Amino acid sequence: MGGNHSEEAGAQLGALATKKQVTRPSLLQALAVDKIGAVYIWIAIVIVFSFWAPETFPTAATAKQILNANAVTALAAMAIIIPLAAGVFDLSFAYTMTLSGVVVVKLILGGTSVMAAIVIAMLVAVGVGVVNAVIVVVAKIDAFIGTLATGSLILALVTMVTGGTSMSGAEMTGPFAKVGQAQVGGLTLPNVYVVVIAVVIWYLFEHTATGRRLYATGFNPDASRLAGVKVERLRFLSLVASATIAGFAGIVLSSTLGSGSPTAGVPYLLPAFAAAFLGATQLKNGRFNSGGTIIAVLLLGTGTTGLALAAAPAWSQSMFVGLVLIAALAVTGLQRRSTSSSRGSQSDVGTAPADHPEAGARSSAATTPQA
Amino acid sequence: MSAELIPDSPSGCEALRVSALSKSFGATRALDEVGIDVRPGEIHALMGQNGSGKSTLIKCLAGYHHPDHGAVAELDGTVFHLGHEVPDRLRFVHQDLGLVHELSAQDNLALRGGFATAFGGRVRWREQEAQTRQMLKRFDVDIDIHQPVGGLSPVERTVVAIAGALQGWSGDAGGVLVLDEPTAVLPHDEVERLFAVVREVRRAGTAVLYVSHRMDEIFELADRVTILRGGRLVGTYDISALTSGSLASLMSGEDVDPDYRASVDVEAESPVVLEVRNVSGRWLRGVDLQVRKGEILGIAGLSGAGTLELPYVLSGHGGRSIVTGDLRQPHKSVQWIPARDATKLDIPLVPADRQSEGVIAEFSVAENLTLSVLDRLSRLGTISKKQEAHVVRGWSDRLKIKSENFRSPISTLSGGNQQKVVLARCLAAEPEILILCEPTAGVDIGTRVAIYQRIAQLASDGLTVIVSSSDEGDLLAMCTRILVLRGGVVAAEMDGREVTKPVLVRAIEGD
Numbered sequence: 001m002g003g004n005h006s007e008e009a010g011a012q013l014g015a016l017a018t019k020k021q022v023t024r025p026s027l028l029q030a031l032a033v034d035k036i037g038a039v040y041i042w043i044a045i046v047i048v049f050s051f052w053a054p055e056t057f058p059t060a061a062t063a064k065q066i067l068n069a070n071a072v073t074a075l076a077a078m079a080i081i082i083p084l085a086a087g088v089f090d091l092s093f094a095y096t097m098t099l100s101g102v103v104v105v106k107l108i109l110g111g112t113s114v115m116a117a118i119v120i121a122m123l124v125a126v127g128v129g130v131v132n133a134v135i136v137v138v139a140k141i142d143a144f145i146g147t148l149a150t151g152s153l154i155l156a157l158v159t160m161v162t163g164g165t166s167m168s169g170a171e172m173t174g175p176f177a178k179v180g181q182a183q184v185g186g187l188t189l190p191n192v193y194v195v196v197i198a199v200v201i202w203y204l205f206e207h208t209a210t211g212r213r214l215y216a217t218g219f220n221p222d223a224s225r226l227a228g229v230k231v232e233r234l235r236f237l238s239l240v241a242s243a244t245i246a247g248f249a250g251i252v253l254s255s256t257l258g259s260g261s262p263t264a265g266v267p268y269l270l271p272a273f274a275a276a277f278l279g280a281t282q283l284k285n286g287r288f289n290s291g292g293t294i295i296a297v298l299l300l301g302t303g304t305t306g307l308a309l310a311a312a313p314a315w316s317q318s319m320f321v322g323l324v325l326i327a328a329l330a331v332t333g334l335q336r337r338s339t340s341s342s343r344g345s346q347s348d349v350g351t352a353p354a355d356h357p358e359a360g361a362r363s364s365a366a367t368t369p370q371a
Numbered sequence: 372m373s374a375e376l377i378p379d380s381p382s383g384c385e386a387l388r389v390s391a392l393s394k395s396f397g398a399t400r401a402l403d404e405v406g407i408d409v410r411p412g413e414i415h416a417l418m419g420q421n422g423s424g425k426s427t428l429i430k431c432l433a434g435y436h437h438p439d440h441g442a443v444a445e446l447d448g449t450v451f452h453l454g455h456e457v458p459d460r461l462r463f464v465h466q467d468l469g470l471v472h473e474l475s476a477q478d479n480l481a482l483r484g485g486f487a488t489a490f491g492g493r494v495r496w497r498e499q500e501a502q503t504r505q506m507l508k509r510f511d512v513d514i515d516i517h518q519p520v521g522g523l524s525p526v527e528r529t530v531v532a533i534a535g536a537l538q539g540w541s542g543d544a545g546g547v548l549v550l551d552e553p554t555a556v557l558p559h560d561e562v563e564r565l566f567a568v569v570r571e572v573r574r575a576g577t578a579v580l581y582v583s584h585r586m587d588e589i590f591e592l593a594d595r596v597t598i599l600r601g602g603r604l605v606g607t608y609d610i611s612a613l614t615s616g617s618l619a620s621l622m623s624g625e626d627v628d629p630d631y632r633a634s635v636d637v638e639a640e641s642p643v644v645l646e647v648r649n650v651s652g653r654w655l656r657g658v659d660l661q662v663r664k665g666e667i668l669g670i671a672g673l674s675g676a677g678t679l680e681l682p683y684v685l686s687g688h689g690g691r692s693i694v695t696g697d698l699r700q701p702h703k704s705v706q707w708i709p710a711r712d713a714t715k716l717d718i719p720l721v722p723a724d725r726q727s728e729g730v731i732a733e734f735s736v737a738e739n740l741t742l743s744v745l746d747r748l749s750r751l752g753t754i755s756k757k758q759e760a761h762v763v764r765g766w767s768d769r770l771k772i773k774s775e776n777f778r779s780p781i782s783t784l785s786g787g788n789q790q791k792v793v794l795a796r797c798l799a800a801e802p803e804i805l806i807l808c809e810p811t812a813g814v815d816i817g818t819r820v821a822i823y824q825r826i827a828q829l830a831s832d833g834l835t836v837i838v839s840s841s842d843e844g845d846l847l848a849m850c851t852r853i854l855v856l857r858g859g860v861v862a863a864e865m866d867g868r869e870v871t872k873p874v875l876v877r878a879i880e881g882d
Contacts, residue, residue: 207753207754208749208752208753208754209745209746209748209749209752209753209754210752212738212742212745212754213742213745215733215734216731216734216738216742219731219732219733219734220727220728220730220731220732220733222727222728223722223727223728223729223730223731224731224742225688226686226688226719226720226722226728226729227719227742227743227796228714228717228719228742228743228800229742286733287733
């Protein structure tokens, strides 16, 4: 079915291409709509709001406000793209944020030094990550359900620590306030954290063997395992990493709020996932990546801030987030389908799956059955 | 090509008649003025190599592809609009069978044919059960219709799919059932049971259009065969007019020897590179074996004999909790290690199912190829793109992987080239031993010889190869030694260059 023809053509091209096959993507390709479509949408909404709210929107103050207000969302999104790249969900991260936030505040209010309180809160977060990893990787419970369950357990801990009420005190305006409120050129410190963490994750995903193996694990764990990738170990570490970053985000959030609230982290659950999935459609189509995630956070943050400044009704912000997410995923979904169907017509039968009475036994042995 | 072979001409009373069928994909002409005539109540084989256009033809019949203008099609004398409508009496069982594995046979049949319902949508289960038994009765299989079909054997699932495709058949004779590679995944012993089912369909007067790669079964089953090559019709022949040699020649367009044997020389005194002692698992019941350097060791056996499990156990992917026994590499260390720690031996495995266990579809060609050797390409954890390109180029040249750009997704490659990338990934780690599962699954005869030669060449270069295959032809063509597994133990050992096919088949079946 065309296989013969295209293979012959491929042979000739292949012979020509062997000398210079590693071509670098050109600038034009890098700016293609399917790579950074969200940037164009972002520019479009900036223009729209500049006309809609000309007094308030196109100002430096608004730009700073958008960045400052969304830095914690970006941190939260950075936390989850690591396990997502490895093919596991971490729904508990928002509760981990809350937990580390209330732990650090409780300790500081109790007289612990700021540094020690931060270290202890981070250790608690790492501990949560280890528990998640044991449940998902060792006990082989599906990550979606498993981290939903641990989220509930963490919430119980939060209530134990706080008694269900928000904690604050004079200590909150001391040195601890600097963690989230100190400014560098009009921007708060959390923006710096985002850039540092995003660069580290970018380097990890793009340039290291570990990053390559994380992606492989997320895309096809069975093939990865056969290729010698330590799938379970990577998933374990990815969950510990997400809890650690989430714990840090929670400390930053408490510092920003000046209090330890038992509900502080939860509002970040949906925006972080929205940004992570929208981000995966950007720059590296189909791969969770830090650059795309930041673009997504900015797009969503600009839209919601613009709607608020333009005095649009309150419901319009949630509607905006939902619509952008569906549109982005639908567009990339359509693209994939059209490329895969044209591909499907090019190849004849393909493989015979190893459908064998033993196959079930083998796959249940060779793969990780996730509840 | 044999000159005395004269294709059949249409007789005028066909069950299915297609002519002037063309289909282009972009600039590629996948089918070029192809025609086929299936007589009522015959088993008509459709054969051709990968890329010959078989699948496109079937997909046009099924209405999945719209053919180019000009195609004419008739079923039982009634003209229909090919590619746009599918007559009721043209039924299909596709290769993946289209069953929901979690549901029972009864539910699967009802999903297609509808449930027997009473007032309010209540399912009349007793009547439904009676209907299901009625549908399956003619095929003489004893299956539990309430058990999820995922738990049935492959041939039983195929029967359920055939019964499902034939349900609601109005009238008795006439019509055509299309079976697309029904035996591609069946082990040898179950193929016979499927043949009985196919003959039962023919007995009722329904023609069967039977797509297959396997030549031996065509001679056993089919009445006539239509051969495609490179999108063109070669001809339709009475099966009695063909030999396996002439059929292979017609399919490939060149003379192919079906009894091909690759030449491999193993020194009798070459060192033992792997020793296996009393290994058991889910299917294995205490396997002992030794492999010498440069050997191509074949693993043969029926389904359930452990032929599929053994490769995974040896490569360390057999499920740690159930594997027992010991392994050692005597030329390296006298120490035995537990078989469950076999990953330590770094024996790579090329899986049979390329899509689910071989390639990572979202990865580029280069990313797929280097996945197992990333540590060698990295310094302080950072991958050197230059080193990576070097490795990719080296292996692409050696295995003649045809790719325009190694940074483009692996899905842009043809299936055969994807398979070469998986092989290159395994070889790039410079293993001493390589395990291959079903190396020719879904591969046509012309390409098979190239695979045999490549494996023989690797063995001559000092690589030890273990091949597990349900195709005796594979094992006979390249193995220096064949172990036959039966009931999870090694039941027979034979010299691959002296054993004949009947002897091997008898050993596999165990009588």
